Amino acid sequence: MKFNAPIPVTEIAAxxxxxxxxxxxxxxxxINEIHKVTPGDISFVDFEKYYDKCLRSAATIIIINKxxxxxxxxxxxxxxxxxxxxxxxxxxxxxxxxxxxxxxDTAVIGKDTIIQPNVFIGNHVTIGENCLxxxxxxxYDHTVIGNNVxxxxxxxxxxxxxxxxxxxxxxxxYDKMESCGRVIIExxxxxxxxxxxxxxxxxxxxxxxxxxxxxxxxxxxxxxxGRNCLFAAQVGVGxxxxxxxxxxxxxxxxxxxxxxxxxxxxxxxxxxVPGSLEGGKTYFGTPADDARVKMKEVAWIKxxxxxxxxxxxx
Numbered sequence: 001m002k003f004n005a006p007i008p009v010t011e012i013a014a015x016x017x018x019x020x021x022x023x024x025x026x027x028x029x030x031i032n033e034i035h036k037v038t039p040g041d042i043s044f045v046d047f048e049k050y051y052d053k054c055l056r057s058a059a060t061i062i063i064i065n066k067x068x069x070x071x072x073x074x075x076x077x078x079x080x081x082x083x084x085x086x087x088x089x090x091x092x093x094x095x096x097x098x099x100x101x102x103x104x105d106t107a108v109i110g111k112d113t114i115i116q117p118n119v120f121i122g123n124h125v126t127i128g129e130n131c132l133x134x135x136x137x138x139x140y141d142h143t144v145i146g147n148n149v150x151x152x153x154x155x156x157x158x159x160x161x162x163x164x165x166x167x168x169x170x171x172x173x174y175d176k177m178e179s180c181g182r183v184i185i186e187x188x189x190x191x192x193x194x195x196x197x198x199x200x201x202x203x204x205x206x207x208x209x210x211x212x213x214x215x216x217x218x219x220x221x222x223x224x225x226g227r228n229c230l231f232a233a234q235v236g237v238g239x240x241x242x243x244x245x246x247x248x249x250x251x252x253x254x255x256x257x258x259x260x261x262x263x264x265x266x267x268x269x270x271x272x273v274p275g276s277l278e279g280g281k282t283y284f285g286t287p288a289d290d291a292r293v294k295m296k297e298v299a300w301i302k303x304x305x306x307x308x309x310x311x312x313x314x
Contacts, residue, residue, distance in 0.1 A: 001030055001031055001032065001090070001093070001094060001180040001181060001202050001203075002029060002030040003028065003029060003030055003031075003093055004093075006027035006028065006029050006040070007027065007028045007029075008026075008027060008028075009023075009024060009025075009026040009027070009028055009061055009075050009077075010024055012028055012042065012061070012077065012089065013077050015088070015089070015092070016063070016077065016079060016085040016088055016089065017079060017085075018063065018077035018078055018079040018085065019067075019077070019078045019079065020075065020076070020077060020078075021067065021070045021075070021076040021077075021078060022070035022071075022073075022074050022075045022076050023073060023074065023075045024075065026060055026061055026075045027040070028040065028041070028042050028060070028061050029041065030042070031043075031086070031089055031090065031093070031180070031202055032059070032202045032203060033201055033202050033203065033222070034050070034053065034054050034057055034059070035240065036200075036202065036203040036222070037057050037058045037059040038058050039058050039060055040060050041058070041059050041060060041061070042059065042060075042061040042062075042063065042077075042086075042089065043057065043059035043061075043062055043063070044062065044063035044064070044082035044083065044085065044086040045062060045063075045064050045065075045082060046064070046065045046081070046082045046083055048066070051064070051066075051068060055068070055071050055074070056071070059074075060073075060074055060075065061074070061075045061076075061077065062074060062075070062076050062077070063076075063077045063079070063082040063085050063086060064076055064077070064078055064082060065078070065079065065080055065081065065082050066078070083165050083175065083177070084175070086177075087175075087176075087177065087178045090178040090179075090180045090202075091178055093180075094180040097122075097123045097141060099120070099122060099123070102118075102119065102120050102121070103115065103119070103120075103121045104121060104122055104123045104124070104125065104141075106123045106124050106125075107121045107122070107123070107124070107125040107126070107127070108125070108126045108127070109121075109127045110127060110128040110129035110130070110131065110147065111129045111130070112129055112130045113127055113128070113129060113130060113131040113132070113133070114131070114132050114133065115133050116132075116133060116134050116135045116137075116153075117135050118135045118136045119133050119134075119135065119136070119137045119138075119139070120137070120138045120139065121133075121139045122139060122140045122141040122142075122143070122158070123141040123142070124141055124142045125139050125140075125141065125142065125143045125144075125145075126143075126144045126145065127139075127145045127149075128145060128146045128147035128148070128149065128187070129147045129148075130147055130148050131145060131147065131148065131149045131150070131151075132149075132150045132151070133151050134150075134151060134152045134153040134193075135153050135154075136153050136154050137151050137152075137153065137154070137155050137156075137157070138155075138156045138157065139151075139157045139158060140156075140157060140158030140159060140183075140199065141158065142158070142182045142199075143157050143158045143182060143183045143184075143185075143199075144182060144183070144184045144185070145157075145185045146185060146186045146187035146188070146189070146209070147187045147188070148187055148188045149185055149187070149188070149189050149190070149191075150189075150190040150191070151190075151191045152190075152191060152192050152193040152194075152195075152215070153193050153194075154193050154194040155191055155192070155193065155194060155195040155196070155197075156195075156196045156197070157183050157185070157191075157197050158182070158183045158197070158198070158199045159196060159197075159198050159199065160176075160178075160179040160198065160199065160221075161177065161179045161181070161198050161199065161200065161201045161220075161221030161222070161239060162198065162220065162221065162239065163176075163177040163179070163201050163221060163239070164176055164177060165177065177201055179198075179199050179200070179201050179202075179221065180201070180202050181199045181200025181201055181202050181203050181204055181205065181221065181222065182199055182200065182204045182205070183197050183198075183199050183200075183204070183205045183206075183207075184204050184205070184206045184207070185197075185207045186206070186207060186208055186209040186210075186211075186227075187209050187210075188209055188210045189207050189208075189209065189210065189211050189212070189213075190212045190213065191207075191213045191217075192213050192214045192215035192216070192217065192233070193215045193216070194215055194216050195213055195215065195216065195217040195218070195219075196217075196218045196219070197217075197218075197219040198219065198220055198221040198239070199221060200221050200222040201221050201222060201239075203222055204222070205219060205220075205221060205222055205223050205224075206223075206224045206225065207219070207225050208224075208225055208226040208227040208228070208229065208245065209227045209228070210227050210228040211225055211226070211227065211228060211229040211230070211231075212229075212230050212231070213231045213235075214231060214232045214233040214235075214251075215233050216233050216234050217231050217233070217234070217235050217236075217237075218235070218236045218237065219237050220236075220237055220238045220239035220240070220241070220257060221239040221240070222239050222240040223237050223238075223239060223240060223241045223242070223243070224241075224242045224243070225237075225243045225247075226243060226244045226245035226246070226247065226263070227245045227246070228245055228246050229243060229245070229246065229247045229248070229249075230247075230248045230249075231248075231249045231253075232249065232250045232251040232253075232269070233251050233252070234251055234252045235249045235250075235251070235252065235253045235254075235255070236253075236254050236255065237249075237255040238255055238256045238257030238258070238259075239257045239258075240257050240258050241255055241256070241257060241258065241259055241260075241261070242259070242260045242261075243255070243260075243261045244260070244261060244262050244263040244264075244265075244279060245263050245264070246263055246264045247261050247262075247263070247264065247265050247266070247267075247279075248265075248266045248267070249267050250266075250267065250268050250269040250271075251269040251270070252269055252270045253267045253268075253269065253270070253271050253272075253273065254271075254272045254273065255267075255273045256272075256273060256274045256275070259273065259274075259275055259276045259277075260276040260277075261273065261276070261277045261279075262276075262277060262278045262279025262280065263279035263280065264279045264280045265277050265278070265279050265280065265281055265282075265283065266281075266282040266283065267282075267283045267284070267288055268282065268283065268284040268291055270286075271283060271284050271285055271286060271288045272285075272286030272287060272288060273287070273288045274287050274288075275287070285297070285298075
């Protein structure tokens with residue numbers, strides 16, 4: 001998320017109650033997760049094993065829970081609970097805006113776009129030209145939709161990320177990471193009925209141009225889906241996955257988080273994808289592997305009773 005205007009790092013430090021180390025003249029331009037930071041961004045780290053990655057990242061300002069050597073040109077904001085400080089900043093600079101009507105006055109809707117009954121369009125939403133939004137679609141704040149997009153009934157665009165911090169010493173154990181990202185749907189996309197596409201925690205969830213979704217698809221926070229992909233019913237994709245152009249996921253494929261599926265890959269129905277896959281191949285099974293190899297494995301598994309009986313008769 002980018003701020004509307006740069007903010008002095010001293011103001012940020014005072015707001016969250018942090019001790020400032022390093023450059024006190026910085027201007028913060030946004031807030032972001034470690035894998036999406038750009039210069040000027042604030043990020044946070046609260047586990048030592050991730051210190052080095054965060055300190056070496058593009059983030060200019062880092063909220064951290066321990067004093068360490070500050071890299072040249074950066075600013076550290078030191079306090080006991082960086083997670084809560086990060087959430088506090090999000091709540092201040094992208095606060096929740098209650099809706100006052102079904103289609104917000106701040107929404108921008110392009111020429112020849114059709115909005116069917118009972119659609120909800122939140123604050124600061126942009127929808128392009130020649131779109132068709134079917135009944136009972138919900139489009140959360142800050143969503144951006146291109147031209148020639150079709151969204152079928154009951155779909156929800158821009159719900160919060162499923163992202164929590166576990167506090168094992170509390171009765172209510174999970175702290176919510178407030179989402180301040182967006183969903184961006186590019187031109188010529190079609191989204192089926194009863195799909196859910198979550199916004200990024202701080203960056204964007206992106207659906208590439210020409211991609212088509214069947215019904216009951218779930219896309220997790222911060223996922224990037226390329227152009228001209230085809231997803232069949234009940235596909236689920238975890239947060240921060242990167243699915244490149246021309247990928248086909250058939251029915252009930254489950255894709256884990258933080259991985260890459262390469263360009264032109266095809267994953268057959270009911271497969272599970274726990275790790276990255278090369279492009280240009282067809283995959284099957286759980287864990288997904290080359291479809292021909294997996295089919296041979298299945299054939300051998302079916303023969304186990306036969307082989308067992310032969311072994312017993314010897």
